[in-house]
Amino acid sequence: MWRTIKKWWHNLWGKAEAKVDASADPTVQLNEAIRDAQTQHRELTEQAAAVIANQKQAEMRLNSKLAEMEKLNANARQALKMSADAQTTGDAAKAQQYNVAAESIATQLIAVEKDIEDLKSTVLESTQAAGQAKQAVQNNSRRLQEKLAEKNKLLSKLDQAKMQEQLNKAMGSLTATVGDELPSFDEIKDKIEARYAKAKGMSELQEESVEGRMAEIEAASANVEAQSRLEQMKAELGLAPAPAVEAPAPAPAPSEQPPATPA
Numbered sequence: 001m002w003r004t005i006k007k008w009w010h011n012l013w014g015k016a017e018a019k020v021d022a023s024a025d026p027t028v029q030l031n032e033a034i035r036d037a038q039t040q041h042r043e044l045t046e047q048a049a050a051v052i053a054n055q056k057q058a059e060m061r062l063n064s065k066l067a068e069m070e071k072l073n074a075n076a077r078q079a080l081k082m083s084a085d086a087q088t089t090g091d092a093a094k095a096q097q098y099n100v101a102a103e104s105i106a107t108q109l110i111a112v113e114k115d116i117e118d119l120k121s122t123v124l125e126s127t128q129a130a131g132q133a134k135q136a137v138q139n140n141s142r143r144l145q146e147k148l149a150e151k152n153k154l155l156s157k158l159d160q161a162k163m164q165e166q167l168n169k170a171m172g173s174l175t176a177t178v179g180d181e182l183p184s185f186d187e188i189k190d191k192i193e194a195r196y197a198k199a200k201g202m203s204e205l206q207e208e209s210v211e212g213r214m215a216e217i218e219a220a221s222a223n224v225e226a227q228s229r230l231e232q233m234k235a236e237l238g239l240a241p242a243p244a245v246e247a248p249a250p251a252p253a254p255s256e257q258p259p260a261t262p263a
Contacts, residue, residue: 026158030151041137041144048133055126062119069112076105 083098 027155030154034147034151037144037147041140044140045137048130048137051126051133052130055123055130058119058123058126062116062123065112065116065119069109069116072105072109072112076102076109079105 079098079102083095083102086092086095086098
């Protein structure tokens with residue numbers, strides 16, 4: 001039984017990981033692998049429970065045989081004692097009956113002792129198998145928990161991969177031509193910049209032309225006329241600025257030459 005469980009346990013994850021379909025969604029694959037592993041873990045647990053149950057039953061049979069041996073020992077001693085008492089009282093017939101009963105009990109006792117030795121060996125083997133089964137379940141449970149944690153990490157990486165793929169696709173669409181009729185983003189950009197440059201060039205040509213100079217002169221004349229009209233309105237409203245007062249001329253600096261001395 002244990003060899004079957006051990007062999008099955010070693011192949012447990014190999015079967016789960018071998019079930020891969022390249023065309024399937026990785027999320028679906030991960031979920032299926034985890035479900036398979038969980039199902040196989042339940043089956044392993046059930047088989048381990050059967051091994052442990054066999055060990056418990058062997059222990060119960062051994063305990064039962066030990067109790068039976070103890071009872072037969074007590075009965076054999078009692079039969080021998082009663083045979084001795086009958087022999088002492090001179091009842092040879094009854095003493096013989098007790099001796100026959102003691103022999104029969106001794107025969108049963110020998111058979112029970114043999115069963116006990118066999119059961120001890122069975123209990124020892126089943127106890128070892130039960131311990132190995134428990135360890136296998138614990139190890140598989142730990143691996144299952146690790147796989148569940150790894151699954152969450154893989155799903156996170158898968159989401160990041162999908163996002164990166166979408167970003168790459170979006171960036172690729174900016175430079176690649178979509179279909180036979182639609183221009184690419186770069187082509188549209190070049191077309192707009194060429195149109196803008198052409199418009200700026202036409203504007204500069206118009207500014208340099210005679211018509212452009214005449215328009216500039218007319219605008220300057222209109223501005224002078226507007227300023228003259230505003231000054232006239234200010235004078236009529238008494239808002240004209242006061243005439244500027246000329247500042248007095250500075251006094252001549254005194255002569256620094258010393259006075260002439262008389263002859």
